[in-house]
Amino acid sequence: MITFTLNSVPVTFDGDPGTPLLWVIRDHLGLAGTKYGCGTGDCGACTVHVNGRARRSCMLPANAVAGRAVMTIEGLAADERRLHPVQQAWLELDVPQCGYCQAGQIMAAVDFLERFPRPTDADIDRHMTNLCRCGTYVRIRQAIHRAAELLADGAAS
């Protein structure tokens, strides 16, 4: 039996402890916002936060998160009226096309902006490695810069 918190709620999983966290979240715990894109850690569609850091959940066996805090896209906004600044920026720039990769992009960007609160384009180039098959990269870049502004404003106020 593996116990961890999912979006601050204690949860348990008693299946195969080697099951990737992605499938535990999707199939067993019923949250579908975290997406499967490759299963090899290359695309980042499955990005979640584990103890506050972005991780690709398809590569993380369930037993690796025992006792840890896992957050998915569903746990990012305080509620649907109060979005996280990164989600807000994504809406302002209207980033999504098909939208399938965007939960992973947003979770990666939240972690990235904690590490690079005033990112340069070169920082984005180096550290934002999630794949988007629709090619929303132009707006993702703009949205990251906008989110940095919103986060800075929020921190200042």
Add this chain to the structure above:
Amino acid sequence: MSAGERARGLNRREFIVMGLGAAGSLVIGVPLESAADGPGAIGFFIEIHPDGTVVIGSNQPEIGQGVRTALPMVVAEELDVAWEKVSVRQMPLGIVKTSDGYAWKYGGQGVGGSTGVTSNWDYMREVGAIARGQLIRAAAARTGVAADRCTTRVGVVVCGDAEIPYGELAAEAAALPLPETAPALKGAADYRIIGTRRKTIDARDIVLGKAKYGIDTVEPDMRYAVIARAPVLNARVVSCDDSAARQVEGVLATVEISGPEVDQPYDMLASGIAVVATSTWAAMEGRARLRIEWSDSPNATDSTERFWADNERLLDTAGQVVLDDGDYDAAIAAADRVVTRRYRTQFLSHAPLEPQNCYAYVQGDRCHVIAPTQMPAGASRAAAAVTGLPRENIHIDMTRVGGGFGRRLTNDYVTEAVTISKATGWPIKLLWTRQDDLQHDFYRPAGLHEMRAGIDRDGKVTAWTQRLASASKYYRRPNMPDENLWQSELYADDFPRHIVENLRFEYFHNAIGLPRGSWRAPAHNANAFVVQSFMDELAHELGKDPLQFRLDMLGESRALPYEGHGGPEFNPGRLSRLLTFVAQRIDYGRSLPRGSGIGIAAHFTFGGYAAHAIEVTVRDGQLSIDRIVAAIDCGLAVHPNAVEAQLQGATIDGLSAALGLEITVRDGRVQQEDFKDYPLAQIGHFPARFETHILPWDDVPTGVGEMGLPSAAPALTNAIFAASGVRIRSLPIGDQLRAGA
């Protein structure tokens, strides 16, 4: 979808009916085409609620192209409501049985060939205008003011001094008969929604992780399935030992999947064994433990290496002449200079980020399918073929689709899921892994193109030929004679038809057992690279500026006949205008530092026009894309926010494929397994200096989704030549620059 089915879009107003919906709402829709189905059934619809909110049905699959926002914008425009009051509801597939087959219930459904907006443009405007007319007449009846003296203003009917909100009129409007005459439509000058920037209708759900894709389907008692497919093209299951797989906790059953017959049309891509389990992971773990004996295959020695060698050999022979304008032989013989080049375009996989998946439940005489698909009618036919059920007993629900790119025009994964459900009796959600998806696809056809031009003493191109040896997309299509295989690979009326007088196309079909299909901007995605590279080479050969050389050949605005998809005309002057524009934006012609260069290209795709100017630096074999300027002329941009997004995405798609993507085959097996082998470009490949522009033309929209792709790659490779002197004649670019450094 057959051409016949597409053509039956019900844009004739006699099919539009209305009625009173739940809670006093006015419902406008299209009834069943067959009278036997009764006049009260509702198809594509508008619902106006008493509180003034409006629900607009979206009948098309949303694959990221923005159709779920664009078409409701068109309806809302003519209806004259506030966009903020509109919500959108996804329609399922609607087909009805008629005396001579099946007809559309909600208008034609399916997205391919960039036709989502264009094929519904008249229809959606009329639906909105009819609803508005009913509301006006209801208000007129209530107030006693003549209907022709009433008008509307954003959700309100104005009759003299009276202003009545739509929501109050819904029930009365629903009770009125429809008028005999077609409604007047707005002029473009009066648009306040069409052509304005509106946000993606589902964006909030997407950023909250709430938007539902096919892969997110959960139904009662649902089981999970994955399939072990034959790794060698056209190999089949001989036997399977599933005892180890069945030891995996949660594995429930295995099912043999027959796969397609060799050389027959594809209903599925491969023979295999399905593993059904209580969870996705258990199914995958079970699959890993199958011991399958595969048959030998006629394609067991297929390889792309041999395919390319064969293409070279084929081009040294005489092929099928499929187009022969003027007197090509005489013009080449008389030419002052002859330039010949060969170009190679690779096999590509679609790789939508949401892998193929499908929910299916065959239950007695009914079948329910929930699928991410571009062609829901194809899904219905696929389910009918497996089950033998009449299509009216098969219900197809469409989810949001995690990328299409042409992959989901075919419904092979629906056939698989329905097969598994039929065999087990369980509701099944089938999932493909990424490796499944890369190794089993309808790939973008690869080809070797030989270009030759004859140029007279004045530097004018007088003879032109394109000789293509390729793997035709029409391979294994039903009722497809060999002599028509070229038609999916060469479009006769593309540039420079009617511009170069003596023109010849020659085709050579190269058999390889790799399945082929439509990949965003089919054939254009290869031919634009070839033609726009060759144009650049001709300009340099002649000592002319590549921009001016193009402008001279394209000439002024005029209509040339174009019989293919996107016709009936091609206006080369619209390409001239775009090229001139992007060249100005990027300050083309300025002196650049050593190692930097600007490339340009333009192409006409399925009725729309696009051009790119790209600036790069090549230093020590390292390529840096420094700036991208892209422009599109799609006539009237109905939903400009999405047009811009599609232009950005199509540009990136074209460049990503050109930079590093290729599918290869050895010993009958596709060699790429994951995104390490098939490295989609990341954000860091593209510059922050990335502009997109929409140049309006007239009041009629063209398609948008594919137009921005074809000219991107040749603009890049032309820029690489300008920067480094290295001419890329083979895609992908890969490490060719490092090899030359």
